[in-house]
Amino acid sequence: MRVFFGIYLLVVFVPLSTIAVWAFVDRWPWPNLLPSALSTRGLAEIFNGHAPIGGVLARSILIAVAVSVLCIVIASLSARALVFYEFLGKDLFRFATILPFIVPAAVFAMGIQVAFLRVGLGGTMLGVIIAHTVVALPYAIGIMTDVMAAAGPRLEEQSRVLGASRRQTLVHVTVPSLLPGILASASMAYIVSFSQYFLTLLVGGGSMKTFAVVMFPFLSSGDRTIAASYSLVFLVSTFAVFLLFEWILKKLGMRETRSLFL
Amino acid sequence: MLLALLFAYGVLNGILQGFGIMPYLGLTTPTLEYYTEALTRSDLISSILFSLYVAAASSVLATMGGVTLSAVITRLRVGRTGRLASVQIPIMTAHTVVALSVISLFSGSGLLARVLNSIGVIGSQADFPTVVGSSQGWAIILVYLWKEIPFVAFSTFAIMGSISDRFSEAASSLGASPLRTFFAVTVPLSSPAIAKSFLIVFAFAFGSYEVPLLLGSTLPRALPVLAYIEYSSPELLDRAHAMALNGIMSFITLILAWLYLRIIQRERRGR
Numbered sequence: 001m002r003v004f005f006g007i008y009l010l011v012v013f014v015p016l017s018t019i020a021v022w023a024f025v026d027r028w029p030w031p032n033l034l035p036s037a038l039s040t041r042g043l044a045e046i047f048n049g050h051a052p053i054g055g056v057l058a059r060s061i062l063i064a065v066a067v068s069v070l071c072i073v074i075a076s077l078s079a080r081a082l083v084f085y086e087f088l089g090k091d092l093f094r095f096a097t098i099l100p101f102i103v104p105a106a107v108f109a110m111g112i113q114v115a116f117l118r119v120g121l122g123g124t125m126l127g128v129i130i131a132h133t134v135v136a137l138p139y140a141i142g143i144m145t146d147v148m149a150a151a152g153p154r155l156e157e158q159s160r161v162l163g164a165s166r167r168q169t170l171v172h173v174t175v176p177s178l179l180p181g182i183l184a185s186a187s188m189a190y191i192v193s194f195s196q197y198f199l200t201l202l203v204g205g206g207s208m209k210t211f212a213v214v215m216f217p218f219l220s221s222g223d224r225t226i227a228a229s230y231s232l233v234f235l236v237s238t239f240a241v242f243l244l245f246e247w248i249l250k251k252l253g254m255r256e257t258r259s260l261f262l
Numbered sequence: 263m264l265l266a267l268l269f270a271y272g273v274l275n276g277i278l279q280g281f282g283i284m285p286y287l288g289l290t291t292p293t294l295e296y297y298t299e300a301l302t303r304s305d306l307i308s309s310i311l312f313s314l315y316v317a318a319a320s321s322v323l324a325t326m327g328g329v330t331l332s333a334v335i336t337r338l339r340v341g342r343t344g345r346l347a348s349v350q351i352p353i354m355t356a357h358t359v360v361a362l363s364v365i366s367l368f369s370g371s372g373l374l375a376r377v378l379n380s381i382g383v384i385g386s387q388a389d390f391p392t393v394v395g396s397s398q399g400w401a402i403i404l405v406y407l408w409k410e411i412p413f414v415a416f417s418t419f420a421i422m423g424s425i426s427d428r429f430s431e432a433a434s435s436l437g438a439s440p441l442r443t444f445f446a447v448t449v450p451l452s453s454p455a456i457a458k459s460f461l462i463v464f465a466f467a468f469g470s471y472e473v474p475l476l477l478g479s480t481l482p483r484a485l486p487v488l489a490y491i492e493y494s495s496p497e498l499l500d501r502a503h504a505m506a507l508n509g510i511m512s513f514i515t516l517i518l519a520w521l522y523l524r525i526i527q528r529e530r531r532g533r
Contacts, residue, residue, distance in 0.1 A: 001334050005348070008331065012352055015363035015408065018373060022366055030371050030387060031379040095523070101462050102519040104469020106486045107508040110493050110501075142458075146420065188353075195356035198471050198490075212356065219362050220476050228366070231359040238354045 328414020
């Protein structure tokens with residue numbers, strides 16, 4: 001089993017390291033096993049070239065953060081409704097929460113594009129945020145439902161019985177007990193938003209370029225060093241945000257109970 | 263709720279356009295013309311079959327791999343760093359980035375071809391079997407496996423962990439082997455989570471556009487790629503064709519989702 005896990009880790013890391021190597025390749029002619037010249041040309045090009053990436057990166061992060069915040073709020077409320085309450089149309093609501101998983105994102109994107117243009121959301125940051133939230137929400141709701149079902153209503157009831165007010169219960173009991181789940185859904189929503197290419201392209205039009213949109217054309221053709229540099233920046237920036245989330249979790253004293261994601 | 267409505271509106275709007283209702287072009291009479299055209303185009307069947315095949319292969323293999331991975335992680339009690347490396351990092355990586363690394367590993371001039379060349383197995387780039395852009399969709403499936411095995415493991419890990427804590431001791435004290443315990447106790451009890459992640463992976467692999475565009479062949483084209491080509495055509499009327507293709511695509515996934523719900527419900531009743 002250890003051997004299996006080892007091989008698996010190798011399968012995870014070999015592709016990632018090829019990306020990391022290619023980002024610094026200057027020349028790598030066939031059939032050499034190793035690059036014949038290395039340089040930081042790719043990274044220099046994307047940060048200081050014709051179209052510096054800094055602003056786009058900042059915008060993408062802003063959008064993704066907004067999406068995760070929206071997702072946490074909506075997902076917490078929806079999960080609460082799904083786990084603790086019975087209401088008319090609950091099954092329908094449950095089905096609606098997984099619908100964006102089932103209907104292809106491309107269908108949603110092409111359908112919503114014209115509608116957004118008509119109400120003036122096309123090509124705006126708000127439009128992109130709303131569209132991303134729709135596709136990221138099912139993941140967040142899924143995680144929050146699991147976490148809430150596992151936590152159960154007992155702790156809250158205890159706290160109310162012991163005389164805490166609704167607000168005190170919320171701040172001191174409910175939120176802390178759900179915090180790992182909240183951060184897990186936040187980072188999932190962040191990732192979904194940050195890597196969303198197609199939907200962003202259609203809803204954001206030419207004006208709302210995000211990192212994933214700018215990166216895509218380089219992947220399909222052209223300079224592999226540039227493409228790999230974009231990918232490397234992508235990996236590093238998502239990982240940095242992930243570490244930030246982990247750090248928040250640790251700061252708030254949630255160690256080892258339930259790590260982010262798992 | 264509002265977002266659900268918005269989503270429904272987007273999808274519905276798309277479907278209406280498929281019937282030729284496009285007010286912004288002055289078209290308001292519904293027609294079946296675009297659907298008939300879409301349904302009778304020669305490359306439709308091969309596209310549908312190709313997309314179904316890629317989705318089925320990816321989701322079946324990813325589910326098996328993901329459940330195995332999840333079991334291995336539970337059993338080995340893999341620590342935080344191990345879980346970070348094995349599950350969280352792949353989840354964080356974008357599909358497009360994985361596609362790029364598949365290209366740099368498996369294309370004719372990729373690393374694998376170079377290695378095979380240096381040990382003398384192949385002579386030139388042309389001797390290397392087509393993986394990227396093959397009509398068998400190898401490269402696409404590889405990307406989905408790399409991405410979705412960790413995803414399935416992530417979705418099933420929590421429940422499998424708690425089941426194996428509770429029941430595996432009981433099962434093994436009753437004389438069951440670990441393998442038997444796994445298949446007789448752990449897998450059935452976590453089947454709702456497994457089924458759900460299977461459906462998600464299937465629908466994603468069936469309906470997403472980026473990976474087949476980057477790695478797919480031109481014949482047959484994946485269904486979403488076909489739709490996008492129509493959609494982005496300068497002829498605005500082609501949008502109706504795209505929407506008709508989208509309608510077909512949604513119809514297929516909705517049937518699958520309905521089947522899935524039936525299975526879930528039967529299971530609930532069975533308990």
